[in-house]
Amino acid sequence: MATKIGQSIWKFLDERFLLSGLIAFARKKTVPEHRRSFWYFFGGICLFLTGIQIATGAMLLLYYTPHIDAAHESVQFIMSGVKFGWLIRSVHSWTANILIGLLFIHMFSTFFLKAYRKPRELTWVTGFLLLVLFMAFGFSGYLLPWNELSYFATRVGTDIAGSLPFIGDWLKSVILGGPEVSQATLSRFFWFHVALLPVAALMLIGIHILLVQTLGMSKPIGERSKKEIPFFPDFLYKDALGWTLMLVLIGVVCVFLPWEIGPKADPLASTPLGIKPEWYFTFMFTTLKLVPAHILSIEGEKLAILAFMAGGLLWMFVPFLDKRAARETRSPVFGWIGVALALYIVIMTVLTYTVPNL
Amino acid sequence: MNKRAIRVFAAAALFAPLLAFGQKNSCVECHSQLDDELKAPAAALAADIHAEFGLSCKDCHGGDPSQDDVDLAKDRTFRGSPKRQDIPQFCGACHADAAAMRAFNPALRTDQLSQYWTSRHGLLLKAGDTKAAVCTDCHGVHGIQSAKYPKSLTFPWNIPQTCGRCHADKAFMEPYRLPTGQLEDYKASVHARALLEKKDLSAPACNDCHGNHGAFPPSVSSVASVCRQCHPSTGELFMKSPHKKAFDEMGAGECEACHGNHKILVPSTAMIGTDDGATCAQCHDKGSRGFEAAAEFRRQLDGFESGFRAAEGLLAQAKQKGVEVSDVEFKLQDVNTLLVSAKNLTHGLDGAEIAKAVSEGEKALVGVRELGEKALDEARFRRRGLAVTTALLALFGVALALKIRHMTRGRVDKSRRVE
Amino acid sequence: MKRRDFVDIFLGGSLLATIAAFLYPVVRYVLPSRSAGGGVQNSVIAAKAGELPPNTAKVFKFGSAPGVLVNTAEGKLVALSGTCTHLTCTVRFDAETETLFCPCHNGRFDLGGNVLSGPPPRPLETYAVEVSGPDIIVSRKS
Numbered sequence: 001m002a003t004k005i006g007q008s009i010w011k012f013l014d015e016r017f018l019l020s021g022l023i024a025f026a027r028k029k030t031v032p033e034h035r036r037s038f039w040y041f042f043g044g045i046c047l048f049l050t051g052i053q054i055a056t057g058a059m060l061l062l063y064y065t066p067h068i069d070a071a072h073e074s075v076q077f078i079m080s081g082v083k084f085g086w087l088i089r090s091v092h093s094w095t096a097n098i099l100i101g102l103l104f105i106h107m108f109s110t111f112f113l114k115a116y117r118k119p120r121e122l123t124w125v126t127g128f129l130l131l132v133l134f135m136a137f138g139f140s141g142y143l144l145p146w147n148e149l150s151y152f153a154t155r156v157g158t159d160i161a162g163s164l165p166f167i168g169d170w171l172k173s174v175i176l177g178g179p180e181v182s183q184a185t186l187s188r189f190f191w192f193h194v195a196l197l198p199v200a201a202l203m204l205i206g207i208h209i210l211l212v213q214t215l216g217m218s219k220p221i222g223e224r225s226k227k228e229i230p231f232f233p234d235f236l237y238k239d240a241l242g243w244t245l246m247l248v249l250i251g252v253v254c255v256f257l258p259w260e261i262g263p264k265a266d267p268l269a270s271t272p273l274g275i276k277p278e279w280y281f282t283f284m285f286t287t288l289k290l291v292p293a294h295i296l297s298i299e300g301e302k303l304a305i306l307a308f309m310a311g312g313l314l315w316m317f318v319p320f321l322d323k324r325a326a327r328e329t330r331s332p333v334f335g336w337i338g339v340a341l342a343l344y345i346v347i348m349t350v351l352t353y354t355v356p357n358l
Numbered sequence: 359m360n361k362r363a364i365r366v367f368a369a370a371a372l373f374a375p376l377l378a379f380g381q382k383n384s385c386v387e388c389h390s391q392l393d394d395e396l397k398a399p400a401a402a403l404a405a406d407i408h409a410e411f412g413l414s415c416k417d418c419h420g421g422d423p424s425q426d427d428v429d430l431a432k433d434r435t436f437r438g439s440p441k442r443q444d445i446p447q448f449c450g451a452c453h454a455d456a457a458a459m460r461a462f463n464p465a466l467r468t469d470q471l472s473q474y475w476t477s478r479h480g481l482l483l484k485a486g487d488t489k490a491a492v493c494t495d496c497h498g499v500h501g502i503q504s505a506k507y508p509k510s511l512t513f514p515w516n517i518p519q520t521c522g523r524c525h526a527d528k529a530f531m532e533p534y535r536l537p538t539g540q541l542e543d544y545k546a547s548v549h550a551r552a553l554l555e556k557k558d559l560s561a562p563a564c565n566d567c568h569g570n571h572g573a574f575p576p577s578v579s580s581v582a583s584v585c586r587q588c589h590p591s592t593g594e595l596f597m598k599s600p601h602k603k604a605f606d607e608m609g610a611g612e613c614e615a616c617h618g619n620h621k622i623l624v625p626s627t628a629m630i631g632t633d634d635g636a637t638c639a640q641c642h643d644k645g646s647r648g649f650e651a652a653a654e655f656r657r658q659l660d661g662f663e664s665g666f667r668a669a670e671g672l673l674a675q676a677k678q679k680g681v682e683v684s685d686v687e688f689k690l691q692d693v694n695t696l697l698v699s700a701k702n703l704t705h706g707l708d709g710a711e712i713a714k715a716v717s718e719g720e721k722a723l724v725g726v727r728e729l730g731e732k733a734l735d736e737a738r739f740r741r742r743g744l745a746v747t748t749a750l751l752a753l754f755g756v757a758l759a760l761k762i763r764h765m766t767r768g769r770v771d772k773s774r775r776v777e
Numbered sequence: 778m779k780r781r782d783f784v785d786i787f788l789g790g791s792l793l794a795t796i797a798a799f800l801y802p803v804v805r806y807v808l809p810s811r812s813a814g815g816g817v818q819n820s821v822i823a824a825k826a827g828e829l830p831p832n833t834a835k836v837f838k839f840g841s842a843p844g845v846l847v848n849t850a851e852g853k854l855v856a857l858s859g860t861c862t863h864l865t866c867t868v869r870f871d872a873e874t875e876t877l878f879c880p881c882h883n884g885r886f887d888l889g890g891n892v893l894s895g896p897p898p899r900p901l902e903t904y905a906v907e908v909s910g911p912d913i914i915v916s917r918k919s
Contacts, residue, residue: 059806069820080682084802087740229766237762244755248748255744258680558898588896591883684841691842695866698881747798754791761788764781 039109090254115218121319151265283348402501473572543621582612595706631656672730679737820916834870
């Protein structure tokens with residue numbers, strides 16, 4: 001009896017959603033297995049953490065108030081007054097940071113395995129755009145609790161955008177919604193964080209995953225192993241094992257180090273010493289501090305910002321520049337460029353936290 | 359020339375010499391070119407409060423600053439610098455004259471000189487001891503600043519050093535057979551900590567107990583009145599206590615009998631009781647009623663205080679573990695009120711009253727402790743929840759691993775069979 | 778066959794248990810909680826309008842510290858920090874003299890927060906008071 005009802009429900013859904021086709025596709029789809037197939041898991045973990053962010057983010061909306069008089073208080077209330085509020089918020093904040101770290105790993109592993117080569121150029125481009133979006137998520141979300149640190153970090157961050165040639169002032173006022181960090185900024189960052197960025201990110205994630213599913217995983221150049229495992233359920237089970245580990249890690253950090261609230265932002269207070277942006281921006285931030293004031297009569301800082309933008313664009317279009325990889329031949333030059341960039345990011349980030357008053 | 363131009367011209371002609379007269383000061387002109395001692399007054403005058411009000415050399419020293427010639431400048435009105443014993447009268451010429459002072463600062467008192475003559479300093483000076491402090495020793499000479507200016511010698515937190523210049527100098531105080539440890543003692547006191555470290559201007563410096571112009575050590579009988587200026591409730595309690603009569607009979611003074619004078623430390627319950635550090639035991643012999651009462655007060659207060667500290671520690675612990683306890687901290691503050699009051703009540707020596715305050719406080723403490731325990735429970739609950747969830751996740755992980763192994767093995771078997 | 782069934786049941790069971798463990802905090806989070814907001818606040822409803830007759834006062838909770846709301850004899854509302862600046866005892870309103878009085882050491886403040894007598898070293902912080910409909914709202918002055 002029960003199986004009969006189950007069968008008719010399945011039939012009803014199958015006829016409408018063409019489920020058996022999807023399942024057949026998933027069953028037929030395979031994932032190459034070789035020495036470096038470990039790196040395939042990072043994409044799945046990032047997707048899983050994004051899911052956590054959407055779920056916890058939506059839950060935080062229930063109690064958060066995007067107003068400068070109430071934002072800090074509402075976060076305080078979430079942390080103390082709401083049952084498990086401390087957990088939801090800590091998970092959201094911690095996962096955000098872990099996620100960005102994993103996105104960097106995912107990107108560099110893809111780069112070193114040359115997985116961006118034809119026909120997966122657009123997977124790389126959408127992936128890079130997603131990284132930019134997630135950093136924007138981080139930047140806008142950081143301000144929402146309206147605490148001292150985030151207030152001043154936002155001021156410093158937007159000042160950098162404001163120093164761009166030609167469009168700087170305009171861009172800064174668009175980001176801030178006015179000449180300075182104010183209620184308008186909070187409203188705007190809230191809107192970025194819960195409306196604009198999620199929609200953009202979901203669209204890009206959709207394209208990114210569709211491409212991964214239809215094109216399959218890339219095998220490194222010269223990999224001769226023919227071994228493959230089914231995507232469903234073998235690969236998915238292994239993926240789930242990774243997700244389980246992440247959940248344990250997040251649980252431990254959230255219970256033992258609940259994310260702090262910090263004192264409420266006071267626009268009239270003087271800037272605290274050593275104000276820094278979130279760690280994933282520090283490699284750019286520290287570079288800006290280190291560049292000489294003038295390079296060939298151009299302002300060093302402006303030059304560095306332009307260099308970052310140009311570098312980002314080149315990085316995004318790497319699949320089209322690396323012609324050797326596109327022909328399935330090794331391209332060590334690009335490998336070294338990747339190593340140099342990774343080292344640069346790591347050194348600059350470490351410098352930020354080890355050398356005071358840089 | 360029209361009428362208006364004539365008027366302007368006439369005004370200019372009339373006031374020009376006046377302006378020139380106001381600007382001309384041959385005293386400063388000459389003294390600036392002299393050396394050291396003779397140059398100092400001219401140099402320091404610019405920062406002087408008297409200069410701020412438009413007063414100049416001649417207003418104290420006389421003479422005619424409009425003359426370029428030294429002899430003409432030092433005319434019959436010239437008074438030169440006064441001898442030490444004349445300084446009080448010299449300053450008092452204006453400062454003791456209410457009518458003269460009204461022009462500059464109507465709120466400024468004019469009784470300093472008369473007060474000074476009643477002070478030990480003044481009495482000594484009158485007796486011919488020119489070592490005794492005169493106005494300039496505390497206020498400076500040229501370059502005198504308002505007592506409200508933080509750099510002035512008479513600003514509250516500079517006063518201990520100003521008095522200490524003489525009173526902490528052993529050689530200087532020798533002939534008077536006065537002790538010189540007061541400054542050191544004061545610096546160790548709770549009052550100095552408030553004044554010098556916390557920069558709390560309401561805390562007493564030397565002058566707040568000894569008076570300023572009428573400086574005199576308060577006699578044993580009047581010290582308590584001085585303390586009561588700031589500690590009225592304590593004084594009230596003491597007056598009602600059996601100690602009042604007993605101390606009077608012994609001539610033991612009041613507050614200072616237990617708390618000392620210059621080196622008044624933060625009081626603690628250790629002062630009450632019967633052990634070595636306690637002040638009660640200095641008079642009350644073992645077995646006496648006072649001895650027993652002291653022991654009882656100590657027991658009650660220590661019990662209350664340790665309970666308070668324990669609750670405080672409980673909240674700190676919960677806070678450190680990430681639990682929000684601001685609500686409970688609010689309640690703890692109420693208990694703090696009771697604790698501080700109970701300690702103060704010891705001055706009244708009313709056993710029933712102290713016991714009442716302590717029991718009330720301990721009752722309130724029970725509620726706080728309960729909430730603190732609850733917060734700690736919350737911290738424990740979080741950790742237990744994590745343990746359960748982690749165990750479940752581990753279980754799930756093991757199941758996944760088993761499933762993966764099982765599946766791969768099944769597939770390998772199948773492919774072998776096909777071969 | 779039997780072994781496979783066991784693995785499947787184990788996997789499904791542990792998955793369900795894990796999901797249940799995750800759903801519990803989520804459900805508790807979404808359900809409204811009874812406790813009021815705590816922590817550092819910048820404004821609070823101190824009293825209802827008309828609650829205080831002239832020349833009376835009430836102690837209200839402002840964040841985690843007490844505040845005192847006074848309705849003066851002239852009917853003017855004044856709010857101050859209730860924490861004595863001497864040894865953090867809670868002050869109370871003395872209707873006879875229209876001042877605030879600390880019972881611990883007889884510190885006395887005027888309704889502007891200034892120290893009138895006794896040991897308190899600093900004045901009390903004063904707050905802004907606003908009547909909004911039925912509520913008397915006290916907020917920190919920025």
